[in-house]
């Protein structure tokens with residue numbers, strides 16, 4: 001925001017979103033990020049108890065879903081309400097692939113992942129063409145269909161129906177045994193890295209040409225077509241990308257829990273991820289992940305009082321009134337204000 | 350360059366264009382389209398650029414029947430348009446949007462477009478924040494990117510003063526002449542059209558009334574009766 005140039009000479013060459021100022025800024029940012037990544041991976045496993053870590057893990061899982069919802073909202077202007085069917089579906093497929101198809105765990109993981117990606121691609125191909133409202137309704141409908149199909153009596157042998165499925169495996173997946181995934185401290189490191197990687201990946205996509213095209217399509221699709229752009233494929237790619245993130249979260253979830261419950265496909269997972277995204281702020285990767293963690297801890301706190309629904313509702317209202325752009329959006333604009341107040345003569349524009 | 354035959358377009362039961370024939374040559378002259386409100390001028394451009402499917406008739410572009418081609422395909426083949434109701438990317442800066450389109454269409458001479466449309470002073474402002482008249486120029490600039498062969502401009506002078514409109518038309522006339530391309534310009538400002546267009550088509554109630562040089566059109570008694578009235 002601060003490096004807007006108005007001199008005639010710089011206008012011609014100024015690349016989009018150029019880093020103005022000192023050349024030190026980039027390496028310093030990298031060092032800071034590296035420190036946060038390492039400290040964040042290690043410190044909680046030293047200082048936090050299993051209970052807190054468990055909540056944090058759940059928070060990051062929800063945060064990854066929120067990340068996928070937020071990316072699509074922010075970049076493509078589409079609200080998806082079907083995250084749960086991808087999240088729960090990938091876990092369920094993983095269990096089925098091991099239990100019924102007798103695949104080794106790593107292969108089962110890949111199979112589940114691929115099937116979900118194909119499903120998301122086919123569904124996306126059908127629905128990203130529609131307007132945002134229809135898109136939302138269709139993701140909701142598809143999600144509900146899947147979550148009800150799982151409960152069908154005829155599929156009970158496969159899906160476990162209302163009882164869900166136990167996921168136990170022998171041997172290792174990515175060098176970790178089942179017990180490692182189940183340990184909150186070990187899993188925290190996995191979760192932390194996965195959250196960072198997905199956050200970085202989506203952030204990079206947002207900054208890429210694809211991101212620029214998505215935002216332009218969101219804003220004025222017709223003009224994009226009249227500028228020679230295919231407006232369908234970019235949205236389909238975005239839809240598949242965010243579902244990949246949701247599928248990874250779903251697989252991590254079952255590896256950790258050792259169990260798939262039909263609730264993980266339910267609408268409340270989808271709405272929770274939407275709420276988490278709005279709480280954290282949809283513009284960026286940190287917001288949704290943080291939103292997931294806040295949501296997870298808040299739910300626990302509210303649950304302890306036996307007033308989960310009521311307090312969640314109040315919290316959502318308060319959040320949206322106090323932080324209309326989410327916690328991260330709100331804090332960053334406050335930081336900007338402070339700089340303005342104390343930092344002296346920075347030009348406003 | 351462009352050949353329209355028996356073109357008819359309907360909005361539900363409203364017939365907005367009936368049986369229109371028109372040929373536009375790629376000979377470097379501006380082709381003006383005039384007519385009263387609701388005559389079907391915008392609808393004509395919509396049908397040519399693919400925004401509206403005609404109920405009958407064909408559109409040939411560079412000797413190919415393109416009646417069923419997509420908007421984006423036509424644009425990539427060099428058929429570009431601007432809009433009567435300004436259609437820009439409000440949330441993007443002027444430079445961001447021009448650059449995005451230029452990159453896509455492989456146009457590395459964006460500076461020419463910026464110069465012709467006189468946008469150098471606005472490059473880093475969001476299009477939604479600049480004056481309406483400048484937004485109109487951004488709209489036309491978006492159409493000029495990629496060196497189109499056929500320009501379809503819908504009232505580029507709307508919202509501009511008479512002097513600005515004339516100035517814009519002179520710019521366009523020179524540009525079209527220089528590049529030897531075709532341009533169809535719908536415009537309400539008859540003076541600007543007669544001053545700069547080599548050819549003028551008059552539409553009335555969805556029908557083609559007349560096509561000719563400005564002199565011929567001015568002298569056409571049907572046109573005078575339907576549109577120009579006593580002004581001519």
Ligand SMILES: Nc1ncnc2c1ncn2[C@@H]1O[C@H](COP(=O)(O)OP(=O)(O)OP(=O)(O)O)[C@@H](O)[C@H]1O
Nearest residue numbers: 360363365384385386387388389390391392393433
């Ligand atoms: N989207 C639409 N739905 C229904 N009718 C329409 C629509 N667009 C235009 N029409 C009708 O079609 C006819 C031609 O409209 P069009 O916009 O092509 O006229 P125009 O010559 O461009 O007029 P103007 O000078 O006001 O721009 C009019 O009768 C108009 O009411």
Ligand SMILES: [Mg+2]
Nearest residue numbers: 390391392433
């Ligand atoms: Mg019109």
